[in-house]
Amino acid sequence: MPTDPDLTLRPADGSDADLVAEVHLASRRAAPMPPGVHTDDDVRHWLAGRLTQDTVWLAERAGDPVGYARFTDTWLDDLYVVPTAARRGVGSALLDLVKAHRSAGFCLWVFEMNTPARAFYRRHGLVELERTDGSANEERAPDLRLAWPGHDPVAFFRGLIDEVDTDLGDLLNRRAALTRAVQDHKPSTNRDPAREREIVEALALRAPTLGEERLTRIVHAIITESLEASAG
Numbered sequence: 314m315p316t317d318p319d320l321t322l323r324p325a326d327g328s329d330a331d332l333v334a335e336v337h338l339a340s341r342r343a344a345p346m347p348p349g350v351h352t353d354d355d356v357r358h359w360l361a362g363r364l365t366q367d368t369v370w371l372a373e374r375a376g377d378p379v380g381y382a383r384f385t386d387t388w389l390d391d392l393y394v395v396p397t398a399a400r401r402g403v404g405s406a407l408l409d410l411v412k413a414h415r416s417a418g419f420c421l422w423v424f425e426m427n428t429p430a431r432a433f434y435r436r437h438g439l440v441e442l443e444r445t446d447g448s449a450n451e452e453r454a455p456d457l458r459l460a461w462p463g464h465d466p467v468a469f470f471r472g473l474i475d476e477v478d479t480d481l482g483d484l485l486n487r488r489a490a491l492t493r494a495v496q497d498h499k500p501s502t503n504r505d506p507a508r509e510r511e512i513v514e515a516l517a518l519r520a521p522t523l524g525e526e527r528l529t530r531i532v533h534a535i536i537t538e539s540l541e542a543s544a545g
C-alpha cells in the first residue's frame with residue numbers, strides 16, 4: 314500500500330466529536346450494514362460521550378476527516394472510512410495504528426453481511442472466532458467476532474479461554490444444582506435417555522461446530538458427573 318503523504322492520523326478529543334460523528338454517519342450509510350436503529354442526533358450524542366471514555370484516532374487527508382478508529386484496551390469498537398476515501402489505504406493505516414497501540418491483541422464485531430469489511434480484516438490477519446444469530450445486537454443482524462491475536466497469540470487466546478471458562482464454571486455449577494434438585498421429584502432416579510437426547514438436540518443448534526455425536530458424549534459426562542456429585 315503506497316503511503317499517502319497527505320494522510321495524517323491524530324488522536325481525537327472532545328472537540329472533534331462532530332467530525333467523528335459525520336465520518337461515522339457517512340461511512341455507515343454507504344456500508345453494507347443493517348440500517349442504524351438510532352437517529353443521527355442520538356449517534357452524535359452517544360459518540361461525544363464515547364470520546365471521553367475510549368481511545369479515538371482521526372484520519373485526515375489534506376485536513377479533511379476521512380476515517381476514524383475507536384478502541385478500548387481489548388476491543389476495536391469502530392473503524393470507519395468515508396466512502397469518498399475508500400480503498401486508498403485509510404482503513405489499513407488506522408488498523409495498523411490500532412495493532413501498534415494494542416499489541417497484546419484485540420477483538421471486534423463485524424456484521425456477517427459486511428463482506429468487504431470481512432475481506433479487509435482477513436487480508437490484515439484477523440481470524441474469525443464465533444458467529445452469532447444477531448439476537449444480542451441492537452440491529453438483530455448476524456455478526457462475527459474477529460480477533461487479532463497480537464504478538465503473543467498463545468497468551469491472547471488463553472486469556473479468552475479463561476474468560477469463557479469463568480462463565481462455563483458458573484454454568485456447570487448451576488446445571489449440577491438443577492440435576493440434583495430434580496432428582497427428589499422423580500419416581501425413580503433412572504437416567505432418561507429420551508430427555509438426554511432432547512438436551513443434545515437443543516445444544517446442537519447452539520453449538521453446531523461440535524455436532525451431535527460429540528455433544529452426546531459431553532452431555533453424558535456432565536450429567537453423569539453431576540449425578541455423582543449430588544450423590545455425595
Ligand SMILES: O=C(O)C(=O)C[C@]1(C(=O)O)C=C[C@@H](O)C=C1
Nearest residue numbers: 492495503504505506508509536
Ligand atoms: O430431567 C431429568 O429427569 C433429570 O434427571 C435431569 C437430567 C439432567 O441433568 O438434565 C439428569 C438425568 C436424566 O437422565 C435426564 C436429565
